[in-house]
Amino acid sequence: MTALAFRSLRRRAGAFTASLLxxxxxxxxxxxxxxxxxxxxxxxxxxxxxxxxxxxxxxxxGLLLVVFAVTSTLTLSVRQRSAEMALLKSVGATPAQLTRMITVEAAGLAVVAALLAIGPAVLVGRGLLALLHDTGQVPGDVAHAFGPIAVSMGVGITFVSAAGAALLTSRRLARGRIADTLAGTDAGRLTRKRIGFAALFFAVAMGEAVVTVTVMRDAGGDAMATSGQADIFAALGLALLAPALVRRAASVLAGPLRRFGGAAGDLAVTGMLRRTNAMAAVVTPVILFTGIAVGTLYLQATENAATAATGVAKTAEQKNIETLNFVVIGMVVLFTAIMLVNTLVAATAHRRREFGQTRLAGATPRQVMGTVAVETAVLTVLGLACGSVASLFTIVPFSLVRVDSPMPEGDAWTYVAVVALAAALTGTTVAAATRRVLRTPAIEAVAA
Structure with a gap:
């Protein structure tokens, strides 16, 4: 199975693009x-x-966010190979062999990705140090060093997160019944481990919020150290609950969508109820992007307003910290945005066979596009709503501490801009990926 894993990596390079990225x-x-x-x-x-x-x-x-994003993408990739795993089981492969094959593939992919990342990481590291030089927080004569700590952490954490995600997901799929796996359905039921981790993230987020309004009440801008992370933990908790949230949303909206959405609405509801986990993979990056972007931007806007209210001009150190915050958070938000697009493209491309079957059953390409549009609208709104809730774990405590109000400072257009960008990224990516998939003739798509 190890040899089969490496042959799969060589011959199916395109299928591993999303995970490699x-x-x-x-x-x-x-x-x-x-x-x-x-x-x-x-x-x-x-x-x-x-x-x-x-x-x-x-x-x-940032490590927590990266590991979660990598795990989410690899989990989606493994689940997309459920039919392949079922076929291998039908010809005699054991669950242990399938698990080893998938894990070896993920581990090999992680090593390749980490080695390719060394060059760009050196450049990004130099850029971070240059920023610290420019803002006066590190003397200009301090030279950038890229040594064993960076390499060992990068390669080690990437390897462990990839292998761990592949191991857990493949074990669960390998133990399933062949008939159920080939059917391609997933009810979106949450495991106890998933619920437990979600509860842990929510507990940490709430703890950060409580510490901000109690211990850090008189700490001024230093309260950003605790409140700034709360939205990340809350977003991760909601992302883990995404399958249940998608199923609930589909159940609640089933009536209106089928009544007013016609065939597209009916197909969209059926798809969301039958492929809940796959749909949840689309919601997850929207939650992370919205929660982090909204929370961070209003955090800094509130700090700026609190500083201005004192009547004292910003010190050079405060301006430097503000610049550093925007640049570093910009990197994380950019990473989240890229992962959003990457996940959407991978999830949509995998539906080639499904779209082909739908068209052979009588649906036109226009109806397929309509179905995807309805699904995307529901999932985007759900992701935006969850991300907005996650951002409150940062915004409300910090606003109470700095401006004595649960309402943050800052323009409402900031929120509108983030929501519009998330919606535009989601809608544009899914539409473009769907059109590309539909270019394949239906018979070829089903035979693929």
């Missing part, structure tokens, strides 16, 4: 921030503290 971007970010620890080894005093803080605090929650 996720691993590559994740490894790049991990090594870039970890290189700050390599750089810090040759410094002392304030410069050392700044570099370690950059690597541990920002890199720490």
């Amino acid at each position: 996720a691993l590559f971007l994740g490894a790049t970010i991990l090594m870039a921030f970890a290189s700050m620890l390599d750089t810090a080894s040759g410094t002392d005093g304030t410069a050392h503290e700044t570099l370690v803080t950059m690597a541990s605090v920002v890199g720490g929650w």
